[in-house]
Amino acid sequence: MAATSAPYGDLTTQGASTNIAWHHASVDRAARAQQRGHRSAILWFTGLSGSGKSTLANAVNAALFERGLACYVLDGDNIRHGLCKDLGFSDADREENIRRIGEVSKLFLDAGVVVLTAFVSPFKADRDRARALVANGDFIEIHCAADLAVCEQRDTKGLYAKARAGEIKEFTGISSPYEAPEQPELRVDTGRQSLEQSVEQVLTHLGAAGIIPQAG
C-alpha cells in the first residue's frame, strides 16, 4: 500500500499535524464531552417495584437517543442475567449487586455516556455508596415516587400478590423496607402524572443541570 492509499493518513503523515492520535492517547471524559456536545451523568432511578422506573428510564433513554446523545440503560434484564448472575438476594448479595451497578455506571460515565440505572435499590446506604464513587453533580438520584398503594394496585408482574401470599420473602414495601430518598436531585410523581410528563420533567432537569443542551 503506497502512501496515497494508506488508511488513516493522519497517523502516518509527517509534518506539523503528524500523529494527532498520539496526543490523545488517553482520551478523557472532557474530550468526549466536547466532541459529543453533552456531558455524561449517572441517572439513578429508584423506587418501589411497579413505580415505573424501568419504563421511565427507557423512555428518557429513547428521548436522549432521538437527540443523538450517547445513552444506555442498565436494568435487571441486562445485569441480573450477566454481570451479577452469580448473586442471589441475600443482604450481602443485594449490596454487592448495587455496588457492581455503581462501578459499571462509573465506567459508562467515564466513557461519556449518560447511563440510566433502573433498580429498586431500596437502601439509602447502597445508593449513597454509588453516589460516592463519582464527583458531585455526576450522580442524579431520581425517585420514582408512586405510592405503595398505586404500585400494588398496578401489580404489573403479579409480584405484590405473591408477596402478600408469602410466596416471596423480603419483598420491598411489603416485608422489607424501602428507604425513600430524602433529598433526591429529582422526585417524579410516577403514580399520578403521565409518562410523557415524567420524561419532560427529567429532560428539563438535565438541561438545567447543563448535562444536555437545553431545548431552544
Place this chain on the structure above:
Amino acid sequence: MAATSAPYGDLTTQGASTNIAWHHASVDRAARAQQRGHRSAILWFTGLSGSGKSTLANAVNAALFERGLACYVLDGDNIRHGLCKDLGFSDADREENIRRIGEVSKLFLDAGVVVLTAFVSPFKADRDRARALVANGDFIEIHCAADLAVCEQRDTKGLYAKARAGEIKEFTGISSPYEAPEQPELRVDTGRQSLEQSVEQVLTHLGAAGIIPQAG
C-alpha cells in the same frame, strides 16, 4: 410554559409524528449502529505483561475517537480498582475477573461502543467464555505477540525482575503459563513493528470486517 416553548416538542405534539420516542422505547444495537455509522465490537487484546496491550489499545482507541467513533478502553486502571477490587489473584478470582470484564464488555457492545479490553488473560478457557457471551463476529481477539524475551528485556514495570527473584508468585510467562491464542482474529507483532504499524493493522482489520467505515 406554553406549547411554543415546550422543550422536546416531538414528545408532546399531537399528530402523525407524535411521540416518536416511544416507538424506540427499547433503543437497540442496530438503531445505535445506524445513527452512529459504525458497528460495535469487543476488541480483546491478550498477551504477556509488557507486550504492549494497553499501549496499543489506547492508541487504537485514540484513533477511533479522532474519527468520531464511540469507543472505550477497559484495563487494569479502571477495572481492578473498581468493579473487581474485591478480587485477588487466586485462580478463582482471576477467572471471575475475566468473567466480569467479559460481561461489562457485552454491555458496552450493546450500548453501541467499540470496547477495547487490555488484560493478560492468559487462559484460553477464560477468553473463550468471554467470546461465547456474544455473537459470532462481535468478539475480535487480538494477540499482542511480543516474545517473552522482548517483554522481559523491556520490563517496563520491573515485574519480570521481581518474578525472577521469586517476589511475585505465578507470574505469567515465568511461573505461570500463557496460553497463546491459536486462531485469533488478529495477531500483531508488537515485539518488532512500530506502534504506528500496529495501530494501522488493527484499523485495517476493523475496516475490512465492516465494523468501522473503511478509509477512503
